[in-house]
Amino acid sequence: MKLKLLFLIVLIAAPLHLAAQKNNLVGYRHKGVVFGATLPNGAKDLGGGLLANENYGVTRFAKGKQLMLWLEKLTARDKEGIPSWEVRDVLMFDKLKKNQEFLFSYSSGCRQNGKQNLDLIVLAEIVPKTKTYKVIRAWKANTVREKFEKISTKKIVCAVVEP
Numbered sequence: 598m599k600l601k602l603l604f605l606i607v608l609i610a611a612p613l614h615l616a617a618q619k620n621n622l623v624g625y626r627h628k629g630v631v632f633g634a635t636l637p638n639g640a641k642d643l644g645g646g647l648l649a650n651e652n653y654g655v656t657r658f659a660k661g662k663q664l665m666l667w668l669e670k671l672t673a674r675d676k677e678g679i680p681s682w683e684v685r686d687v688l689m690f691d692k693l694k695k696n697q698e699f700l701f702s703y704s705s706g707c708r709q710n711g712k713q714n715l716d717l718i719v720l721a722e723i724v725p726k727t728k729t730y731k732v733i734r735a736w737k738a739n740t741v742r743e744k745f746e747k748i749s750t751k752k753i754v755c756a757v758v759e760p
Contacts, residue, residue, distance in 0.1 A: 622667070626681060688745050701718040706756045734747070
């Protein structure tokens with residue numbers, strides 16, 4: 598009985614902890630950094646890209662074992678052109694499998710209904726034999742609502758972009 602109660606508490610507490618972490622990040626402001634740099638809050642920049650509305654971007658960050666996607670709004674540029682960003686929404690993930698990656702922005706090679714969609718974010722797994730990706734999950738970065746919206750993976754195709 599005690600074990601079941603402990604399991605139930607952990608099952609309820611884990612999502613609440615993630616929600617609290619996400620809420621602590623929404624509204625966070627920072628200056629743009631280069632790939633691999635660490636922000637003052639301890640999050641390491643793993644790269645990102647601009648959306649169709651270039652006043653918004655999606656950036657991958659890691660903090661501890663937590664992997665995150667931040668939907669960010671460009672708020673200003675300083676006299677050297679360095680952007681200032683404000684986090685508008687966050688998706689949080691545990692470590693990805695070795696053959697999984699996020700695809701988004703201009704370099705993704707993903708198409709939705711046969712068309713490029715710069716607001717599309719895809720979690721995909723590479724299929725080396727066919728040089729394609731198996732789409733696992735997908736979101737749209739809605740810049741009007743300033744939220745990530747989960748969408749169907751049907752009719753999303755991603756091809757491996759050769760370097």
